Amino acid sequence: MLLLAFLGPSPEGANAQAGKAVSAKKLELIRERMEKGQALFVAGDFAGAAKVFEAGYAEQPYAAFLFNAGVCYQKLGQVDPALQKFRDYLSVDPNAPDAAKVRGRIAALEAQKGIVPPPPTLADAGLEAGEDAGDEAGADAAPSPPTPPPTLVPDTADSMKSLALIETEPSGAPIKLYARTVESAPPFRLGDKNPGWLEVTSARSPANLTLEVGSYHVVVEPYLDFKACDAAVEVKRAKVFHFRANLSQGEFMSFLRVSANVLGAYVFIDDDRRARPPWGTTPHGELVSSGTHSLMVEAPGFEPFHRKIELGRGEQKELEVKLARVSYGYIRIDGNAPELKVAVDEKPAGVWRAGEVPLAVKADAGKHKLTIKASGYKTYEEMVQVPAGQVLPLHADMIQKYPRGAAWTQAIIGAVFLGAGVFLGIQSDNLHEELENDRKAGVLEEEDERISRGRLFAIGANAGFAIGGILGAFATWNFIKDPLPESKSVKDKPVEFNDPRKQRPSARRWAPTRMAMPQPKARPREARFSFGIAPGPQGLSIGGSF
């Protein structure tokens, strides 16, 4: 069974848009809606798909959207909106080649709801007869008795219709569309009888056709002084095809669509030196002349993509480009200290000062040891992952070093006490040695004043050691103690390289050079409160800070 429908010359009014040349941007919007709805339908999200198709129709009033939306509602079991969409479809495109089938679908749905269709009028009969003439060979023109409503066939993904936009230069050329009716039929040849091929519609350019899945051949008949030309069309479900025949050259232009894993990547055709503005940004589809073309796709942060492509006449080619990130990235560094000295993998990488734009440090993608030092602040060290082809914004939240004044004071006083202890100990030892010698020499008397002196020195030495030791312990503790957190960093999500072709950098893009940026506000110091008891030079001291 031939599954083909077409729209003739574009209607005026509601579908007037379809009669104009379609821009690449508009074509891309139509394509996006159509493919998105199709994807949702395949995924079983019929409601979502219906919404996308309806929105597509609201933006680009092509009847294919209405039909597809009706199918979605029908899949949802929502008979009323399904009926409405199918009726709207016929209303917008009453001459659609599949109008009879759509009416049958409507009748079946109405029967399902228990609505008795009114008897067909003559006009209706004639209209149906005419339509059926194209659909069912051998049908009489006389009104036929009422037939039972057709049985509803379950819709599949292939039920989605595609849209073919056919244009000529100049416009107004007669167009015929042939469909392959026999699977084994040889390719269509212009001027031959082409068995297995059936003309399914004719129209004048520009025209948009709602097509079911299948193999088609479009032929532009001789027009004015121009010769005929043709092109093959393989229709897949829920796609948008764009044909444009340059009659002066006698051939259809090719259609090239380039998409990439990077949205907005720049596409250059036959312009490897980028001397001209880009052909488009991904995804981008446009008519191009057939033949061999040099394609280059590039995006900031990605390696350029080069390829030679061959386009046949009227060929609809889609190219999915996978851009690879460059092997390096940047760390963008600023912080809350007056000056930051940055080192990557222990090698100096630059200095950032408050008031300057963030420091950009280039590094190979991967993990690197980042060290940031600032006078009076704790050193920040961390292994950071430098993203390939991206910029890692990093704000160094430097924490001031914990003051060691008390520790130094205790250490110095402790050292003095220790020194005094050592001195007194030595004196005591010397006196003891003298006394021992005197004792051995037999001249030591019990009341020798050096005995008392040495004893006092020993006590003083021990006291010095004790006090010095205690102060030393406190000093050690105060040297070790550090209630403040370590310096850390706040890392934003990696952003893309700045796009120099764009006038105004977006918030998510960044140039790997110094550039004017808002001065980073000093991070308000977190309120901290501490309370402690610590020995001071004059005893224990109680203190607090916040």
Place this chain on the structure above:
Amino acid sequence: MARRSSFSAVALAAGLAACSWTRFDDVSADAPVLVLTKPSDVGSGFGSSLAFGDASGDYRLYAGAAPGRTGGAEYKLGPKQDISKDAVRSGHCGLGCSLAKSAASLRRATLEGNEHTLCTAEGLGTGTGKKPLGVQIQCTGEPAFVSVNEVPAGSAVVAGSSRYLSLASAAEDFPPLVAGVSAHKVDDGAQLVDVPQAAWFYASKSQTPVVLDPGSAGPSYGSSVAVWRAGGSQRLVVGEPDAGRVLVFDLTGSLEGCFAPGTPGFGRALAAGRVDKDADQELVVSSDGQVHVLSGKALSGALSGSCVAPPNGAELVALSCSETADLKGCSASRFGASLAVADIDRDDDGEVLVGAPDMDVREASDGGAVLVYDVEPEHPHWLLEARFLSSAESGDRLGASLAVIAQPDRDIFATGAPGGGKVAVFFCSKLLPSGKRGSRCE
């Protein structure tokens, strides 16, 4: 962190270096030198005179104050007694008495018809019974007793002469007591009275003075006296340093001889004791800057009734002052101001103890010292030991007086430091065999 590690290391080192003060208790316990405590009723110049006596296991050291003053004290120093630095008795030579420049101990004495023990001739006094002025003797044994040996009639000795009075005896029971006084002037309250030189003695068990008449003598006669046993007889020796001679009398008071080697100041101080191993005591005599050790045997054989030089070979050695790392100032040390002979190393002969009260000890000028010489034929000049106070102070003048304290196993000695009012007992000698030195010396 390095900083913290260094600090910890210092603290650890300091901790290891911590010292104990109790080690000073250990080093000072049973110190080899015992400085006796001066009682409050003893006047200045404590230690100017010393005398040691023992009887029946009772060991007493007498120490007197400055000559001419009053007050003295006794200490127990026996080996089986509780050796204490505190006096067991004081108040010697009190009212009516003035101290001599040297004292003599009488182990036993017969006084006023009764025997007494542990007696000390201290000075000139009248005793408690208002007797005529004489040599006051105080016995502290049982019963305690004070007596007075009258001075020779016509000697002109008065109470004020005590500071010129020299006394000597022997370490035996009932020894003779010899006394001498050089010529001097005494203020009798109205005028200075000349008191001529004199020497006399009291025979054993006698309180009657016997004048030692030298025939003719200079004013320094009687500056020093000694009891000397040699040649089988006990003799009395009187020095006349200005004449550079010593005179020897027998126990009848007759002059036996005189020795004048021609050395200036010979006879300034005298001591007798066994320096060599024969039975005769050697006579030890000070001169100006030297101490002469004279063989008792040789001298006793040379007594001729006249004044002669000691025979050849009689002088065993002439000791001179020796400086050490701790002792300086020999030239003005008054080397030989006091003399004694003691067997401090228990080798059966005596060592010569020489007082040098004006020697400089370490940083203390005139701290004073006692030099101990071991006069042996192999090393006659050998300075055995130098004794001084480890805490000597300037002006102490240790060595102004000497007393030998006989112990069962050895001799120790006491020496006075009248400048500092101290009396120190030196217990140790490094020549004693290890293990026999006692707890103070090991």
